[in-house]
Amino acid sequence: METKIRQEKASRVVLTVILEPKELAKFFRQAFEKVAETLKLDGFRPGKAPYKIVEAAAGYNRLLSEGIDRALHASYPEAIKKNNLIPLSQPEIKVSKSPNFSLDAGEISDNLEYTAEFDVMPEVELEDYSALRVKPPKKSEPKAADVVTILTHLQKQKATFKDIERPAKKGDRVEISFEGFLKKVKIDSMCSNHHPLVLGEGRLIPGFEDEIIGMKKNEEKSFKIKFPKDYHEKNFAGKDAEFKVKLEELKEVVLPLLDDKFAESYGHKKLDKLKDAILDNLKAETDAKYKNDLEIAVIEKVLSNLKVEVPEILIIQETERMIENFRGQIEKNGMNFDKYLENMKKSVEDLRKDMREQAIKNVKIGLMLGKVIQEEKIDSKSPDAGAKALDHLVKTLTA
Numbered sequence: 001m002e003t004k005i006r007q008e009k010a011s012r013v014v015l016t017v018i019l020e021p022k023e024l025a026k027f028f029r030q031a032f033e034k035v036a037e038t039l040k041l042d043g044f045r046p047g048k049a050p051y052k053i054v055e056a057a058a059g060y061n062r063l064l065s066e067g068i069d070r071a072l073h074a075s076y077p078e079a080i081k082k083n084n085l086i087p088l089s090q091p092e093i094k095v096s097k098s099p100n101f102s103l104d105a106g107e108i109s110d111n112l113e114y115t116a117e118f119d120v121m122p123e124v125e126l127e128d129y130s131a132l133r134v135k136p137p138k139k140s141e142p143k144a145a146d147v148v149t150i151l152t153h154l155q156k157q158k159a160t161f162k163d164i165e166r167p168a169k170k171g172d173r174v175e176i177s178f179e180g181f182l183k184k185v186k187i188d189s190m191c192s193n194h195h196p197l198v199l200g201e202g203r204l205i206p207g208f209e210d211e212i213i214g215m216k217k218n219e220e221k222s223f224k225i226k227f228p229k230d231y232h233e234k235n236f237a238g239k240d241a242e243f244k245v246k247l248e249e250l251k252e253v254v255l256p257l258l259d260d261k262f263a264e265s266y267g268h269k270k271l272d273k274l275k276d277a278i279l280d281n282l283k284a285e286t287d288a289k290y291k292n293d294l295e296i297a298v299i300e301k302v303l304s305n306l307k308v309e310v311p312e313i314l315i316i317q318e319t320e321r322m323i324e325n326f327r328g329q330i331e332k333n334g335m336n337f338d339k340y341l342e343n344m345k346k347s348v349e350d351l352r353k354d355m356r357e358q359a360i361k362n363v364k365i366g367l368m369l370g371k372v373i374q375e376e377k378i379d380s381k382s383p384d385a386g387a388k389a390l391d392h393l394v395k396t397l398t399a
Contacts, residue, residue: 003079010309011088011122016115017079019071021099021108027074029103031066051103064101071112079116089313091116119314125307126371134301134397137293142282150278151258158265161251167214168250170200174212175249181242189233190241194248205231208243217250295390298397299365306368310360318359319352326351 002018036054037047044053055063072093080087097113161173168174174197180190197203199212211223222244231237256262263274327337341347346354372389373380382388 001075005083011311012119014115014117015079017075019075019112022105024071024108024112025105027070028067028101031070035066067101076116085120088119088311091118119311122309122311124367124371127305129302129305132301132397134297136398139290140286142286146282147275147278155255158256160254162254164250164252167216168212171253173198173251173253176245177248178243178245215247217247220246298393302393306364308367310363314363315359318363319355322355323351
């Protein structure tokens with residue numbers, strides 16, 4: 001078998017394979033035997049009929065096609081192994097010279113010649129980065145106020161609600177039904193029934209919750225308000241609106257006492273132990289954020305020293321991986337992915353376009369770390385090879 005390689009692009013090659021008659025005869029005999037066994041011919045057991053009878057029954061072109069297919073399937077893997085090639089994509093195979101079919105090598109008058117075009121891993125050049133330096137980001141430490149914030153959140157998770165007759169005040173849980181109008185025209189997206197909220201948390205547009213404070217249960221009220229200029233819904237941004245509101249439910253939020261009994265409900269015998277656990281978790285979070293910020297800074301710095309032409313197939317694969325991850329996040333939050341795209345007025349193809357630049361960057365990071373693994377002789381089969389390569393870069397750039 002003779003092979004030739006032509007570099008089409010930096011990461012795409014055309015492999016030419018030539019098989020001589022003496023090599024083809026083996027595959028042609030295998031093809032003949034396979035076809036012969038499928039035929040029911042009077043006077044012959046399956047696979048035992050003479051060549052001419054099998055050819056007449058099956059057709060010359062079928063025998064030739066089966067023979068060439070067998071030759072292609074057997075020779076292609078051998079050819080890429082011989083040339084130490086690792087294809088990234090399925091090959092585009094084209095037969096450029098076809099022989100005649102015969103079981104005798106001496107009667108096969110021509111070679112089989114074909115080309116296989118496919119993507120391969122590109123040449124990766126990583127210029128010397130030993131002189132590069134990154135200033136570590138400022139590391140924040142959790143404060144006592146952060147622990148209080150978490151405790152307040154945990155209190156709210158265990159809160160109970162008590163019916164009250166007094167006017168609503170900040171901190172109360174209410175349910176409101178409201179209708180919104182622009183220039184006296186009712187807007188469906190500005191309407192809601194039994195909408196729950198805790199007054200003072202700022203879930204609605206600025207000033208809206210202030211209008212609810214002082215209202216009593218079942219009371220109705222109309223008021224005018226202006227949407228912020230930077231409101232996320234551009235159709236409403238900066239516009240004057242009028243709302244009609246009814247206070248449907250009014251309850252006082254009763255928070256549990258912060259004591260040892262409260263701590264027990266979260267798996268700790270003492271309140272101080274719960275506070276310590278919260279502080280430990282906050283420290284772990286800040287440490288993880290510091291490490292992540294530092295690694296990002298190092299990656300950005302070293303990427304400027306990377307020289308590579310990214311194969312399109314790797315960009316496509318990474319983009320699809322990102323889309324599947326995004327789909328998983330959406331569905332994990334209880335939303336239908338197709339419905340989400342419909343609401344966002346986007347298609348999967350729009351996502352591909354939006355994610356393409358990040359996909360290219362992700363692939364470059366992977367190729368960069370792969371080069372570091374190679375240069376630093378890190379075991380590439382190790383599951384944490386990438387992490388070790390990144391640790392090496394961090395140590396080098398922060399030394």
